[in-house]
Amino acid sequence: MFDYGGDPAHTGPRHLRVRGGTALTGSIDVKTSKNAGVALLCASLLNRGPTVLRRVARIEEVNRILRVLGSMGVAYEWLGPDGDLRLQPPERLDLTRIDADAARRTRSIIMFLGPLLHDYPEFELPFAGGCELGDRTVEPHLTALRRFGLSVERSQGSYRATVKEHVERPGTIVLTERGDTVTANAIMAAARFPDVTVIRNASCNYQVQDLCWYIEKLGVRIDGVGTTTLTVYGRAEIDTTVDYAPAEDPIEAWSLVSAAIVTESEITVRRTPIEFVEIELALAEEMGLAYSRSDEYLAANGRTRLVDLTVHPSPLRAAADKIHPMPFPGLNIDNLPFFAVIASCAKGGTMIHDWVYENRAIYLTELNRLGAKVRLLDPHRLQVEGPVQWTGAEVVCPPALRPAVVLLLAMLRAQGTSELRHVDVIHRGYEQLAQRLQLLGAEIEPF
Numbered sequence: 001m002f003d004y005g006g007d008p009a010h011t012g013p014r015h016l017r018v019r020g021g022t023a024l025t026g027s028i029d030v031k032t033s034k035n036a037g038v039a040l041l042c043a044s045l046l047n048r049g050p051t052v053l054r055r056v057a058r059i060e061e062v063n064r065i066l067r068v069l070g071s072m073g074v075a076y077e078w079l080g081p082d083g084d085l086r087l088q089p090p091e092r093l094d095l096t097r098i099d100a101d102a103a104r105r106t107r108s109i110i111m112f113l114g115p116l117l118h119d120y121p122e123f124e125l126p127f128a129g130g131c132e133l134g135d136r137t138v139e140p141h142l143t144a145l146r147r148f149g150l151s152v153e154r155s156q157g158s159y160r161a162t163v164k165e166h167v168e169r170p171g172t173i174v175l176t177e178r179g180d181t182v183t184a185n186a187i188m189a190a191a192r193f194p195d196v197t198v199i200r201n202a203s204c205n206y207q208v209q210d211l212c213w214y215i216e217k218l219g220v221r222i223d224g225v226g227t228t229t230l231t232v233y234g235r236a237e238i239d240t241t242v243d244y245a246p247a248e249d250p251i252e253a254w255s256l257v258s259a260a261i262v263t264e265s266e267i268t269v270r271r272t273p274i275e276f277v278e279i280e281l282a283l284a285e286e287m288g289l290a291y292s293r294s295d296e297y298l299a300a301n302g303r304t305r306l307v308d309l310t311v312h313p314s315p316l317r318a319a320a321d322k323i324h325p326m327p328f329p330g331l332n333i334d335n336l337p338f339f340a341v342i343a344s345c346a347k348g349g350t351m352i353h354d355w356v357y358e359n360r361a362i363y364l365t366e367l368n369r370l371g372a373k374v375r376l377l378d379p380h381r382l383q384v385e386g387p388v389q390w391t392g393a394e395v396v397c398p399p400a401l402r403p404a405v406v407l408l409l410a411m412l413r414a415q416g417t418s419e420l421r422h423v424d425v426i427h428r429g430y431e432q433l434a435q436r437l438q439l440l441g442a443e444i445e446p447f
């Protein structure tokens with residue numbers, strides 16, 4: 001087991017030394033999702049009563065939002081070692097004391113706008129940050145929330161929000177983008193607006209579904225969960241005791257499946273939320289991947305369908321067409337980077353088109369340090385040739401979560417010893433990833 005120098009607040013090691021070429025074996029459980037975790041932390045502000053969230057992933061992104069909540073006066077405590085978390089907002093939040101450093105490290109802070117506009121006519125929030133993936137607009141959030149009376153001015157690194165006292169009922173809101181966090185914000189604004197609000201072009205992705213089910217437990221009816229039209233029957237006041245368990249993370253699940261594919265291993269990824277990786281799986285199957293799956297069972301939220309997925313070592317061929325992501329249901333935007341390393345193991349050339357982020361594809365060219373043949377055609381498109389001979393190298397993590405993990409997976413395959421430096425970026429979204437891979441037989445040593 002790893003020793004992080006006795007610092008319990010440290011979510012993981014600084015650097016990793018990886019001896020590649022070892023096949024992995026065994027089974028691994030998928031943790032609950034980062035993205036539902038942070039949405040639910042923000043949503044707990046809708047409720048005057050206590051919220052218990054079950055098996056929340058112990059990751060840096062969650063810690064950052066907790067630090068922000070704590071700085072505003074929310075009391076929280078971890079209930080034992082399994083990630084159960086209890087939150088209790090104070091009578092009034094102290095928004096003047098907000099932990100700006102923690103807030104600026106995460107984009108999820110933007111999801112405070114929806115809950116806060118109900119009780120706070122004026123407040124400031126630090127600019128949303130996070131991974132350096134290029135510009136990530138907040139305009140769709142502001143456009144949607146304007147209908148609930150919110151207006152925002154940008155000033156000295158902060159959003160200055162003011163909320164009109166009397167607003168006409170929003171009625172139907174059409175989101176200008178089918179984004180996950182903008183949908184979350186619109187839902188949280190509608191949840192306490194005492195009328196019926198219809199949200200069109202809503203994301204129906206996994207974290208939005210978890211958020212809706214949590215809000216239903218708060219006593220707010222939502223029709224259309226899992227579709228792109230949500231009808232929210234808001235309530236002006238919510239004061240209840242609620243206990244909710246978010247579902248497993250499809251991105252972690254696909255990261256682990258990718259680890260098996262890249263290392264040509266047979267491992268079982270237990271608790272895979274199958275509905276949210278089935279396109280990734282269908283595509284990999286077309287590339288030659290063999291896998292088997294258990295019967296379906298339900299996640300602790302009683303809704304999300306899970307399977308245990310066993311990946312078998314398989315010779316892969318390049319995908320016939322370009323690989324690109326879409327809002328759900330589509331190949332998940334955060335799972336796209338894993339196809340760069342998968343395509344590098346496949347025979348032939350694959351084009352990967354990340355239309356979403358300006359910077360994320362660029363980071364994937366770092367795979368070339370380990371022997372990959374990844375060519376950047378333009379900031380959004382990569383041409384990947386395979387199969388390649390992976391060789392160990394020393395690489396510094398790019399400032400982006402998924403590309404950093406993709407490099408780690410390639411190192412697990414690369415002959416010789418590699419060093420992955422400054423892996424803090426990985427702790428933002430994965431709980432003890434290196435240790436858990438070590439339990440599958442990966443030769444990883446922290447330093």
Ligand SMILES: CC(=O)N[C@H]1[C@@H](OP(=O)(O)OP(=O)(O)OC[C@H]2O[C@@H](n3ccc(=O)[nH]c3=O)[C@H](O)[C@@H]2O)O[C@H](CO)[C@@H](O)[C@@H]1O
Nearest residue numbers: 035108135136137177178179180181182207327333334356
């Ligand atoms: C906390 C959370 O849930 N984060 C996820 C969420 O972030 P989030 O919902 O914040 O994603 P953004 O709003 O930044 O959207 C990502 C990018 O896609 C563009 N865009 C998005 C939707 C659309 O219909 N059209 C469009 O052009 C946006 O302009 C932006 O450039 O969604 C992202 C895209 O799936 C994921 O990478 C994040 O992990």
Ligand SMILES: C=C(OP(=O)(O)O)C(=O)O
Nearest residue numbers: 107130131334401402429
């Ligand atoms: C880009 C991501 O998330 P976030 O919205 O937290 O930056 C991600 O999870 O890869």
